[in-house]
Structure formats: structure tokens, C-alpha cells
Amino acid sequence: MDAQRIKSNETPSPAPEAKAGQPGIVFAKLDDVLRWARTGSMWPLLFGLACCAIEMMAVYMPRFDLARFGMEVYRASPRQADLMFVAGRVSRKMAPVVRQLYDQMMEPKWVIAMGDCAACGGIYNNYAILQGVDEIIPVDVYVAGCPPRPEALMDGILMLHEKIKKGEPRGQIRIEQWGLRG
Amino acid sequence: MMPLETTLTRLRERFPNALQDVSEFRGETVVTIPREALVDVVRFLRTEPALQFNMLLDITALDWLPREPRFDVLYYLLSMPNNVRLRLRVQLFSHDANVPSLTAIFPGANFYEREVYDLFGITFLYHPFLHRILLPEYTTGHPLRKDHPLGYEPVEFTHTYDEIQPTRPNAVPPPKPRRLIGSVGGAVTEIPLTLAEPATPWSGAQTETLLINMGPHHPSTHGVLRVALEVDGEKIVNAMPDIGYLHTGIEKNAEYKTYLKAIPLFDRMDYFSTFFNVLAYCLAIEKLMEVEVPERAQIARVILCEIQRIQSHLVAVGSQAMDIGAVTVMTYAFREREAALDIFEMVSGARMMTSYFRFGGLAQDLPAGFSDAVRAFVKMIPPRLKEYEDLLNKNPIWLMRTRGIAEYTAEQALAHSVTGPMLRAAGVNWDLRKASPYSGYEQYDFDVPVSTRGKADVLECYLIRMEEMRQSLRIIEQALKKLEKTKGQPYVTNNRKVAPPPKHELQNSMESLIHHFKLWTEGITPPAGLVYACVESPRGELGFLVSSNGTSKPHRVRARTPSFANLQMLPLISKGYYIADLVGIIAMTDIILGDVDR
Numbered sequence: 001m002d003a004q005r006i007k008s009n010e011t012p013s014p015a016p017e018a019k020a021g022q023p024g025i026v027f028a029k030l031d032d033v034l035r036w037a038r039t040g041s042m043w044p045l046l047f048g049l050a051c052c053a054i055e056m057m058a059v060y061m062p063r064f065d066l067a068r069f070g071m072e073v074y075r076a077s078p079r080q081a082d083l084m085f086v087a088g089r090v091s092r093k094m095a096p097v098v099r100q101l102y103d104q105m106m107e108p109k110w111v112i113a114m115g116d117c118a119a120c121g122g123i124y125n126n127y128a129i130l131q132g133v134d135e136i137i138p139v140d141v142y143v144a145g146c147p148p149r150p151e152a153l154m155d156g157i158l159m160l161h162e163k164i165k166k167g168e169p170r171g172q173i174r175i176e177q178w179g180l181r182g
Numbered sequence: 183m184m185p186l187e188t189t190l191t192r193l194r195e196r197f198p199n200a201l202q203d204v205s206e207f208r209g210e211t212v213v214t215i216p217r218e219a220l221v222d223v224v225r226f227l228r229t230e231p232a233l234q235f236n237m238l239l240d241i242t243a244l245d246w247l248p249r250e251p252r253f254d255v256l257y258y259l260l261s262m263p264n265n266v267r268l269r270l271r272v273q274l275f276s277h278d279a280n281v282p283s284l285t286a287i288f289p290g291a292n293f294y295e296r297e298v299y300d301l302f303g304i305t306f307l308y309h310p311f312l313h314r315i316l317l318p319e320y321t322t323g324h325p326l327r328k329d330h331p332l333g334y335e336p337v338e339f340t341h342t343y344d345e346i347q348p349t350r351p352n353a354v355p356p357p358k359p360r361r362l363i364g365s366v367g368g369a370v371t372e373i374p375l376t377l378a379e380p381a382t383p384w385s386g387a388q389t390e391t392l393l394i395n396m397g398p399h400h401p402s403t404h405g406v407l408r409v410a411l412e413v414d415g416e417k418i419v420n421a422m423p424d425i426g427y428l429h430t431g432i433e434k435n436a437e438y439k440t441y442l443k444a445i446p447l448f449d450r451m452d453y454f455s456t457f458f459n460v461l462a463y464c465l466a467i468e469k470l471m472e473v474e475v476p477e478r479a480q481i482a483r484v485i486l487c488e489i490q491r492i493q494s495h496l497v498a499v500g501s502q503a504m505d506i507g508a509v510t511v512m513t514y515a516f517r518e519r520e521a522a523l524d525i526f527e528m529v530s531g532a533r534m535m536t537s538y539f540r541f542g543g544l545a546q547d548l549p550a551g552f553s554d555a556v557r558a559f560v561k562m563i564p565p566r567l568k569e570y571e572d573l574l575n576k577n578p579i580w581l582m583r584t585r586g587i588a589e590y591t592a593e594q595a596l597a598h599s600v601t602g603p604m605l606r607a608a609g610v611n612w613d614l615r616k617a618s619p620y621s622g623y624e625q626y627d628f629d630v631p632v633s634t635r636g637k638a639d640v641l642e643c644y645l646i647r648m649e650e651m652r653q654s655l656r657i658i659e660q661a662l663k664k665l666e667k668t669k670g671q672p673y674v675t676n677n678r679k680v681a682p683p684p685k686h687e688l689q690n691s692m693e694s695l696i697h698h699f700k701l702w703t704e705g706i707t708p709p710a711g712l713v714y715a716c717v718e719s720p721r722g723e724l725g726f727l728v729s730s731n732g733t734s735k736p737h738r739v740r741a742r743t744p745s746f747a748n749l750q751m752l753p754l755i756s757k758g759y760y761i762a763d764l765v766g767i768i769a770m771t772d773i774i775l776g777d778v779d780r
Contacts, residue, residue: 046401050428050776051453051534053405054497061516076401091779093318094406094427097398123446127325127333128317128431146450147534 031167038082038108039161045081046074047101050088052115052147064150069157078104083160085153086139089117090130102137110164111171112156113139116146138171185264186211189233196226207711208469212256214271220257221282223270227259228287235259235268236596238284240742241294243302244712244729247328252276253304256727257284258714258742262596262610265617269714280305283312290599293750301326301433316426316779325434326738332438333431394761398427402505402765405775409752409768413761421756421764423749428779436739440705441467442541444739448726449535451741452777454494457487458719460539463739465620465715466726467541470708473680478668479543480622485556485661486529486538487621487717488654492563493522494720495647502644502769503574506583511570518566525555541706542681543674553662560658567651574644584641588755588767591637598754599747602722603646604771606631607638614718626660628653640770647772650720680706705734714742721745721772745777 048056060066060074075081078101090098102111113133116122119142121131133139140163143156193213194201200219205212215223227235240258251273259268272281283306284291295306296315303324306312314321323330397408406427412420432451436444448459461483468475475483500515523533528549530536538545574580592608605612613630615623631649633642674681682701683694710732716725722744731737748771756767 047399049406050430051450054453055534058516058520061520062513063517063520078399089428089430091427091429092321093316093429094398097406097427101399123450124430124432124435125332126431126435127331128429128434149533 032165035165035167039164041070042083042110042157042161043073043075043081044071044083044085045078045101045105046076047078047084048087049090049094050117052085052087052118055147055150056085056087056114056153059150059153064154066154066157069154069161071157078102079106081105082109084109084111084137085114086111086118086133086137087114087147089122089124090133090136091128092130095130095136098133099136110140110160111137112141112143112153112160114143114153114156115148116144118142119144122146134171134173136173138173140171185261185266186268189227189261189264189266189268192230192233193223193226197223208472208713210267210269210712210714212269212271212712214273217272217274217281220270220272221284221287224257224259224284225287227261227268233261233266234263235261235266237262237601238288238290238294238599239267239723240725240727240740241284241291241298242727242740242742243298243304243326244738245302245326245328247276250275253279253302255281255298255304258727262612262617274304279303280307282307283309285309288599289597290747290750293746294599297746300324303327314426316429318426325431332434396764397424402768404501404768404773407749407768407773407775407778409764411761411764416760416762418756418759418761418764421753423752425746425749425775425778428775430776430780432780433739433741436736438735440734441708441736442705444736445539446535446537448741449537450776451780452719452721452724452743452745452774453534454497454774455490455719455721455724456534456536457483457490457539458717458724459741460537461487461621462715462717462719462724462726462741463728464539464541465717466713466728467706467708468680469715470711470713470728470730471541471677471680471706473542473675473677475543475621475675476672477622478665478671479673479675481661481665481668482529482544482548482673483539483621484623484626485658485665486526486536488657488661489522489525489556489559491654491720492651493519495651496522498720498769498772499570499644499647502640502766502772503570503580505765505769506580508573508577508580511573514566514569514573518563521559521562525552525559528552528555540674540681542677543672547673548665553665556658556662560655560662563651563655567648571648581641583763583766584644585639587640587759587763588770589637589639590751590755594754595638595751598750600722600751601744601747602719603643603650604638604748604751605722607633607642607646609633609636609638614716614723618716620715620717623657625664626657628656640766643770643772707732707734716742719744721774721777722748741780743777743780745771745773745775746780749773749778 058064060072066072084102113119117124118133121129141156141160143152145152190204197219200215200223201213202216203214227233237260239260242256244254246252253274255272255274257270274281281304283295293315295309296312298304299306299312300314300316301324392413394411394413396411398406408424410422410424411418432447435447445460448463449456451459496515496518500512503511526536527533530538590608592610595605595608609632611630611632616630631646633646635642678697682698687694688698708730710730712729714725714727716723724744725742727740728736729738756764
């Protein structure tokens with residue numbers, strides 16, 4: 001056992017041939033290890049709203065293959081997911097549902113607003129559409145495009161990974177918008 | 183005698199005083215009748231053996247504020263045996279905006295009347311369940327009325343803050359009491375469990391049925407559809423769709439844009455058939471302005487639309503198979519879909535939202551290498567289709583879960599205004615590409631796959647879609663040959679009132695410069711009138727009704743979308759099957775929620 005070896009002050013053998021069964025030791029801060037682990041197996045919520053959802057599906061299909069980032073396991077239940085793609089326009093009827101789904105997700109959780117509609121309402125500035133999903137849930141990464149190309153979404157995901165690894169603060173709700181609402 | 187004239191003659195004979203006005207514009211006839219005669223006229227049109235108007239395609243309304251009578255309620259009827267279309271108009275005063283419901287004659291009127299009630303505030307008397315369908319219950323006002331603001335939110339740089347403060351019209355009368363189903367996301371929504379008898383109390387005490395909420399977040403509802411299920415054990419007693427979770431206000435937004443700028447709005451309506459959306463809209467405007475489309479543009483439109491039909495059906499078949507458990511087919515279908523998207527990207531620069539068609543033609547000429555790319559696509563698809571069929575057609579699980587599930591007859595489909603593959607699966611030979619050809623479809627040799635089984639079911643719809651893809655390939659092959667001959671020909675009309683002049687003309691022609699300036703500042707200004715144009719989209723009849731008042735912005739644009747009508751079948755066809763079958767049934771209807779809710 002490695003732990004015993006350390007106790008008895010025995011140095012582990014550095015011989016490369018011993019690598020297979022004898023992993024070395026890496027010292028790191030627990031926070032860093034946790035963050036690194038979280039980026040390696042992030043499970044998105046299987047949840048789409050509109051056009052962007054189709055490109056979101058394309059991302060985990062063979063050509064773009066999101067499995068490369070340990071993320072192909074889409075969870076249908078929000079309780080098992082830790083990343084939400086808001087893929088599409090959020091209508092006023094849908095907004096409470098999105099909020100409830102977000103509330104049901106376990107901490108820590110992240111949100112990617114995919115596409116212009118989720119980010120700011122896109123071309124639909126009218127009575128039916130929420131002008132950005134960040135009015136109801138905090139958003140960590142905004143991906144532009146209408147709909148964004150799959151590569152753009154993957155870039156957003158990698159950006160989120162970087163954010164998590166660096167321990168940057170999470171996104172916030174745009175509260176100032178609430179005062180302006182009629 | 184023309185069938186339409188026969189219809190009018192028969193109507194005049196039977197109802198001597200009812201026909202207030204018969205007007206014709208661009209080959210479409212609108213008959214104005216009084217409200218009192220509506221039910222009798224529609225019943226006569228449907229039941230008279232010589233007329234046989236067997237489908238109610240659409241109900242919508244126009245708001246002519248400040249004119250009185252303020253509202254036009256428009257009923258669009260289709261007689262498939264005679265291939266005649268007739269639009270009935272009922273004019274209503276604003277103080278008395280109600281009209282009798284047609285649900286007793288056409289069950290398919292149900293959703294349409296609820297939609298008109300929701301968006302215009304017109305009451306349909308004797309409707310079984312007249313409540314909001316697209317907007318949440320707590321909404322005040324009816325957004326498609328002209329005195330209702332667009333309701334947009336302020337953007338940072340706005341300087342017209344007074345204008346954007348919504349002035350709410352008087353609140354609507356409180357809705358009638360009805361049963362509580364549950365709350366979604368904290369907002370209590372109530373929906374009926376049956377279409378015909380919503381007042382029937384829930385039978386829970388006697389048969390121990392259970393109410394289950396499916397959606398709007400559910401992986402198998404193909405978007406944000408919510409279905410209220412009443413189940414007896416695993417069996418469905420009732421399934422009522424609750425829609426509107428993706429209501430985007432596209433029709434209202436279009437009234438605030440010039441004709442050209444509205445194109446991207448419609449692109450995002452049915453996001454699996456963007457070319458069809460824009461094509462139907464362009465056809466309507468071209469009809470309104472009497473524009474000839476050059477041959478090259480027509481051929482390009484046909485090729486792109488048929489590729490998109492294949493793409494849409496691929497995803498329909500793939501997701502249907504995935505819902506039933508065959509995930510492989512889904513991943514294969516998306517592989518082929520990427521090839522189609524590459525072609526779209528080649529012509530327009532965008533994978534999905536292409537906005538490539540313009541009034542009178544195309545946005546730009548087809549790129550070099552287009553024909554080769556399409557040829558490679560046409561060559562690639564047939565073996566892949568064979569691959570799917572190898573996976574599915576003899577798969578016992580697939581067959582057991584699709585054969586005999588969700589059976590319905592042609593009469594039921596017609597009564598519920600169902601069009602497209604769902605109708606052809608029930609044995610009705612109806613395809614707009616044959617019935618009323620557009621974009622030169624009459625020049626192509628292809629077959630319309632129609633089921634001969636007698637009753638449609640999930641498997642039948644799948645078989646129809648597979649065959650339609652093969653027929654689309656045939657059309658594309660023929661179109662490619664025609665395209666070769668049109669090389670170098672114009673891709674857009676030379677009508678300068680519709681399409682901008684080419685760049686080089688601006689250097690030496692003052693007139694061209696003026697046209698260019700007018701088009702990019704004001705936009706096109708079609709004559710006043712009401713036109714309708716429809717295409718056969720992968721889901722059925724997709725039509726655009728454009729009402730113009732002679733200005734550069736449309737008075738109203740109405741999209742008659744196939745998914746909205748097809749979804750009405752869900753309560754009928756899912757009754758008595760298992761919950762597990764419901765996902766297959768929803769996949770069979772191939773609804774796109776953007777198409778349903780708009």
C-alpha cells in the first residue's frame with residue numbers, strides 16, 4: 001500500500017516498468033482536484049427548447065462527438081445533472097418550468113445559454129419571449145449564434161471547463177432588468 | 183363549368199340571402215356570409231355530395247381596427263375530391279365579437295378556435311372548452327389585436343420609453359371554472375382531459391385512474407410539449423396535449439417588420455424545414471405581387487426543399503426509432519443529416535437557418551460545386567436507407583411496438599384537419615405537389631406513397647416516410663439534369679420592384695439606383711389584398727396567409743402550420759394504449775413544437 005510505504009519512509013520505486021500496478025503520488029489542493037474531476041465528467045441535462053436543441057443533439061452525435069469531453073451522458077432527470085444548456089427561446093409560459101428545473105438540479109451546477117434567444121431574446125423582442133434566460137437563472141457562459149454551430153457550443157463548454165478549473169465566480173441573474181419590466 | 187363556380191351556384195341556390203359578398207383576388211375566392219348562416223353553410227358544404235368540402239384547413243382572424251365591423255373571421259375549407267378551396271369570411275363588430283363554433287361539424291376546429299380566442303379574444307359559442315391555448319392563463323389581453331402592443335422589452339439604447347410601456351386593454355372576463363390538473367414550475371395550469379366532454383367529472387373514484395403530467399420537460403415529447411395523462415394502470419384513458427410552451431409571437435412580430443425582414447422570423451418556425459417555411463412565404467408574396475420566378479431559381483428551390491425533406495424525415499424516423507429503443511438509427515440518421523446540412527451551408531453559409539429564398543428567386547446564385555455535392559448526396563442516401571431498413575423492418579421489437587399502435591382511419595384524419603404523411607398513411611392520396619403544383623413540380627416524375635392497409639398506425643407512417651425519401655431522391659436527380667441547362671441564367675426576377683438590381687447597374691443607371699434605394703429603405707410595397715400560398719412540407723400543408731394593406735409592412739401574416747393540426751389527433755389515437763406506446767405515437771405525429779406554437 002502506498003500509504004504504508006510513506007509511513008515507513010520507504011521511497012517508491014521510480015522504475016518505469018513498475019508503473020502498471022504502482023501509481024505515483026501527486027500532491028494537490030483538494031479544491032483543484034475537485035474542480036478538475038468536475039470538468040472531466042460533467043453530465044448535461046437532456047433538455048431542449050427550440051432550434052438550438054437540434055444543434056445540441058448534433059453535438060453529441062457521431063460527427064462532433066461530445067464524448068471526447070466526458071459529457072455524452074445526457075441525464076433526463078435534473079437531479080442527476082450538473083450542467084444545463086438553455087437551448088432555444090424561453091417563452092413566458094416556459095420560464096417557470098426552466099426555473100423549476102434549475103432549482104431541482106444539485107449543487108454545484110452550471111448553465112450555458114446557447115444561442116442568441118437564450119442570451120438576449122434574439123430576433124424575438126415581443127410579448128411572448130423572455131429577453132435572455134439570465135432574468136430567471138444565473139448563466140455562466142453565453143454562446144452566440146442563431147443557432148450556434150456545434151463547434152461554437154463545444155467552445156463554450158471548454159470555456160466553462162476553464163472557468164471551473166480556475167475557480168472563477170459563477171454567473172449571476174440580471175436583477176437590474178426586473179425593475180424595467182412593465 | 184368550373185368546380186368553384188358550381189360551388190358558388192349551389193350555395194346561391196341553397197342560401198339565397200346568405201351570400202353577402204363574393205370577391206376574387208389573385209385566383210382566390212372569399213365568400214362573406216353572416217354569422218347566423220355560418221353553421222348551416224359549413225354543414226351544407228361538408229355534407230352535400232356534389233361539393234364534399236371534407237377538410238377544414240384553417241380558422242383565423244384579421245383585426246381591422248378602427249373599421250367596424252372590426253374583425254374578419256376566416257374559415258378555409260378544402261374539397262379534396264374536387265380540389266377546390268373556399269374561404270368563408272364572417273365579419274364581427276367589436277362590441278359583439280362572437281361566432282358559433284364549428285366543432286360539431288369539424289372536430290379539427292377545436293384547436294383553431296381556441297387559438298383565435300386566445301390571440302384575438304373572439305368568443306366561439308358552444309365550444310366545448312374555450313380557453314387559452316398558446317399563452318399562459320394569467321395573460322391579460324389578446325396579443326394579435328391591433329391595439330395590443332408588441333410588448334417588447336426595452337433595449338439599452340431605446341429613446342422611446344413611453345412607447346414601450348404596455349397599455350393593457352381591459353382584462354378579459356374571468357374564465358369558467360374547470361378542473362385543476364396541477365402545477366408546472368409553480369404556475370398552476372388547468373387543461374381538460376377530453377376534447378368532447380370537458381365537463382365530465384374525473385372518473386377517479388370509480389376506476390382508480392391516475393393523473394400524470396408528461397412534459398414539458400420530457401425527452402420523448404420532441405420539444406416542450408406537455409401531455410396531461412389520465413392512466414388506468416399502464417393504460418392511457420385520456421391524453422390531452424397542452425401547448426404554447428414555445429409560443430414565440432412570430433405572427434405579431436412580422437407585423438412590425440417589412441416584408442423582407444420577416445423572412446428570418448419564419449425560418450425559425452419549423453426548424454426542421456426552414457426552406458419550406460420561407461418558400462411558402464415567398465410564394466404568397468410572389469402571388470400578391472404577381473412575380474414570375476426564373477426557372478433556375480425554381481429548380482434550386484425544388485432541389486433544396488427535397489434535400490430538406492429527406493433531412494427532416496431522417497430525423498423523424500431516427501427519433502421515432504430512438505424513442506422505441508433503437509438508438510443506433512438515431513445516430514445513423516444524424517450522420518446523414520450532416521451531409522444535408524453541409525449542402526445548406528454551401529449555398530447559404532448557415533447550417534440550419536438558411537434564409538436563402540427571396541421574393542422572386544434566391545438570395546444569390548448557387549455556388550460552384552453545388553451539383554457535385556448534391557450528386558454525391560443522392561448517391562450516398564439509398565444504401566443508408568437500406569441500412570435503416572435492415573435494422574428496423576424485420577426487427578421483432580420494432581414491429582411489435584409499431585404495428586397496430588395508434589390506429590386511425592382516413593375519416594378521422596380528415597375530420598381533424600390532418601395533412602401530410604399522417605394522412606397518406608391512412609390511405610388518402612393527397613399531396614400538394616401533385617394536387618396544386620408549385621415551383622414547377624408538375625414537370626417531375628415521382629409517385630406519392632399512399633398506404634393501402636386501410637388504417638394508419640405507427641409503422642405505416644414510418645413506411646410512408648421512408649418511401650417519400652426515395653421519391654425525393656428521384657425528384658432531385660431529375661432537377662439536377664434541368665439545373666445543368668440553366669447555367670448562367672438569372673437566379674432572381676428582374677422585376678425591380680421586388681428584387682434589387684445587380685451591383686454593376688448601380689454605376690450607370692439612375693433608375694436602378696432609385697430602385698435600390700427604395701428597396702433597402704422602404705422595402706417592397708405590395709397591393710392591398712389577401713393571398714394564401716401553401717407547400718407540402720415534410721409534415722403536411724404549410725401555408726401562409728398574407729393580408730396586405732398596401733404599405734411596406736404586412737397587415738397580418740398567418741402561418742397555417744401542419745403540426746398544430748396533426749397534434750389534435752393525439753387524444754384520439756393514444757386512447758387505450760400503454761404509456762410506453764405514447765412516446766412512439768408522439769414520434770409518429772412528427773410534431774415540431776416551433777411549428778405548433780409559432
